[in-house]
Amino acid sequence: MSPSRRPRRLALLVLAGLLVVAAPVxxxxxxxxxxxxxxxxxxxxxxxxxxxxxLHLAPTHDITKALYILRPxxxxxxxxxxxxxxxxxxxxxxxxxxxxSPLVDNFANDDWWSNSLGLSLRLGxxxxxxxxAEGVFQRTSDRRGSDNLFRLGLKTSRRFSRLRAVVGYxxxxxxxxxxxxxxxxxxxxxxxxxxxxxxxYQAGLTFxxxxxxGRWALVQYRLxxxxxxxxxxxxxxDYLQHAIMAGVRFMPxxxxxxxxxxxxxxxxxxxxxxxARVALENGADWVARVFxxxxxxxxxxxxxxxxxxxLTAPSCGLxxxxxxxxxxxxxxxxxxxxxxxxxxxxxxxxxxYNPLDPAARGHDHFFEAGLGFSCQxxxxxxxxxxxxxxxxxxxxxGMSYCDQRYTLSLGWRx
Numbered sequence: 507m508s509p510s511r512r513p514r515r516l517a518l519l520v521l522a523g524l525l526v527v528a529a530p531v532x533x534x535x536x537x538x539x540x541x542x543x544x545x546x547x548x549x550x551x552x553x554x555x556x557x558x559x560x561l562h563l564a565p566t567h568d569i570t571k572a573l574y575i576l577r578p579x580x581x582x583x584x585x586x587x588x589x590x591x592x593x594x595x596x597x598x599x600x601x602x603x604x605x606x607s608p609l610v611d612n613f614a615n616d617d618w619w620s621n622s623l624g625l626s627l628r629l630g631x632x633x634x635x636x637x638x639a640e641g642v643f644q645r646t647s648d649r650r651g652s653d654n655l656f657r658l659g660l661k662t663s664r665r666f667s668r669l670r671a672v673v674g675y676x677x678x679x680x681x682x683x684x685x686x687x688x689x690x691x692x693x694x695x696x697x698x699x700x701x702x703x704x705x706x707y708q709a710g711l712t713f714x715x716x717x718x719x720g721r722w723a724l725v726q727y728r729l730x731x732x733x734x735x736x737x738x739x740x741x742x743x744d745y746l747q748h749a750i751m752a753g754v755r756f757m758p759x760x761x762x763x764x765x766x767x768x769x770x771x772x773x774x775x776x777x778x779x780x781x782a783r784v785a786l787e788n789g790a791d792w793v794a795r796v797f798x799x800x801x802x803x804x805x806x807x808x809x810x811x812x813x814x815x816x817l818t819a820p821s822c823g824l825x826x827x828x829x830x831x832x833x834x835x836x837x838x839x840x841x842x843x844x845x846x847x848x849x850x851x852x853x854x855x856x857x858x859y860n861p862l863d864p865a866a867r868g869h870d871h872f873f874e875a876g877l878g879f880s881c882q883x884x885x886x887x888x889x890x891x892x893x894x895x896x897x898x899x900x901x902x903x904g905m906s907y908c909d910q911r912y913t914l915s916l917g918w919r920x
Contacts, residue, residue, distance in 0.1 A: 539583075540920065548581040552888065552917030559910040561603075563649070563659030563896075565903060572604035577917075588631040595624035601648075618661055620646035633676040641669040652692065654820040654829075656702055659907070663695040670708070679716060686710040686728075693735070700736040707731045714755065722755045726767070732818075741783070743823040744776040747816065749793060756798070764798035771816050773828060780823040784862045791816060791830050809837040817857070825865035830858045833872070845882040849892075851875065859901070868901035882919070890915040 539546035554575035561571045582594040599620040622644040630636025647663040656662075667690065674684035688708035694700060710728040717723050728749045734742050751769030756762050772790035779785055796812040812834045819826035833855040840848045855872035878892025894911040 538920075544584055546583045546585075548583075548920065550577075550579040550581075550888075550917060550919045552577045552579075552915050555914045555916075557912040560907055561659075561909075563907040563909055565906045573601055574604070575599060575601045586629070589636075590629045590631075591627070593624075593626045595622075595626075597622045597624075599646075599648075618647040618649065620644065620648055622646070630674075631676075633678055636674050636676065637671070638674070639669075639671040641667070643667045652702070652820075654817050656820045657696075657699060658820075658905070662699065664699075665691070665693050667691045681716060682712075682714040682722075684712040684714070686712065701734065703735040705733045705735065707733075717754070720757045720760050720763075722757070724753055724755055724765075724767070726751045726769075738781060740777055741779055741781050742777050743780070743786070743818065743827065745773050746776070747771060747773045751793070751795070753795075761801050762798065764796075766796045766798065768792065768794045773816055775827065780827065780862070782824050784824070786823065786827050787860060787862065789816065789828055789860055805841040807837075807839040809835075809839075811835040811837075819859055824862075826859040826861055826868065828860050830860075832856045832858075845884070846879065848879045850877045870901055870905070871899040873897045873899075878913075886919050888915070888917040888919055890917075 539548050541547075554573070554577065556573040556575060558571050558573060559568055561569045561573075577597070577599050579598070580594075580596045584592045586592075597620075600617075601619070602617045622642065624643075625639070625641040627639045628636065644666040645664075646666070647661050649659055649661060651657040651660070651662045668688070669690075670686065670688040672684050672686045674682055676682045686709065688706075688710075690706040690708075691704075693703045708728065708730045710726060712724055712726040714722045714724045726749075728751075730747045732743070732745050732747070734744055737743065749769060749771035751767040753765060753767030755765045769792070770790065771793045772788070774788050775786040777786065792814070793816070794812060794814045796810065798810045800808045800810075802808070812832075814830070814832045817829050817831040819829050833853060835851060835853040837851040838849065842848060851874075853872070853874040855870075855874075857868075857870040857872075859868035859870075861867050874894070874896050876892060876894040878890065880888065880890040882888050890913075892911075892913050892915075894913070896907075896909045896911075898905065898907050900906045
């Protein structure tokens with residue numbers, strides 16, 4: 507079969523999958539882990555058949571491609587006494603285009619892969635001293651790049667790690683005090699991307715006071731230092747960022763859970779100028795973090811997620827050294843019957859750039875949407891079908907794009 511017909515063949519496979527899983531299915535049972543003493547292991551294997559409308563996120567034309575994505579995952583857990591546990595998670599991904607193979611040179615040039623290891627640990631009870639720690643270690647070459655969309659749409663091989671630890675003390679069940687420390691590292695393989703290599707150090711102090719059943723008030727201070735490793739001396743984007751926030755936390759167990767915070771953040775740059783010897787500008791703005799789950803009944807989940815914060819501009823600090831990022835996401839999940847779930851989501855966002863002289867003020871607008879369903883069978887088999895839209899209207903037309911994704915996932919869980 508010719509390569510031009512393969513996307514059509516994939517679309518037919520997706521349609522066939524939709525017709526199959528639309529029929530009534532056997533009720534899915536609770537996932538039972540493999541056990542070794544106190545250790546529990548869950549596994550998942552998934553093959554995604556995906557049709558992408560704009561693979562490279564090009565601004566002026568579409569590059570429609572079919573992708574085959576293999577995603578194995580392992581989850582290992584050990585529970586101790588009370589609220590103490592240790593979790594290890596491994597996730598991998600190999601994505602191959604319809605017209606390439608991992609056995610030829612095209613794999614190194616255009617296909618991508620990812621390996622990720624996660625760690626989470628909690629020691630201690632609900633009162634007195636406790637410790638929470640989590641870490642992520644990733645080696646990947648996917649096309650997303652970074653949180654500020656650096657090298658968007660291009661294969662971007664990089665190493666990423668993030669570590670965070672919180673030491674806390676619970677004063678009975680009335681209040682808590684937490685000290686947090688964190689470290690992050692991102693380093694790219696491509697020489698043209700080395701100016702984005704960076705380390706970050708974080709520290710924070712949080713005080714929580716119980717308001718009532720399931721509700722806590724919190725006040726938080728956070729400090730972050732960002733160090734760019736391969737930028738020229740005396741002309742770097744290194745900065746210190748402070749943030750003070752206050753809000754309410756809703757503990758799981760009731761209809762409403764999550765957190766709502768609002769505050770102010772300000773950023774101070776270490777060096778006076780960038781590589782073009784243009785003066786960098788310190789900045790401040792109000793920030794917010796809202797993450798709320800609402801369950802009107804046992805079969806329905808409504809999720810609201812809003813973030814507003816300062817973000818490094820994806821231009822190496824030449825025209826814009828930071829931006830204010832806003833993003834609002836609404837998600838709905840509905841369980842039709844045991845094992846079958848519908849889901850839908852929509853997100854809107856806006857970036858407001860801080861211009862450096864003589865650059866003009868810039869704005870980017872984002873719109874994302876998704877729709878699909880999943881079906882979990884009693885024998886562990888999993889079928890998921892989804893559609894996704896990703897659209898960016900950028901102030902720079904060369905950074906605008908629109909991409910649609912149709913995905914059929916066939917997998918197995920244990």
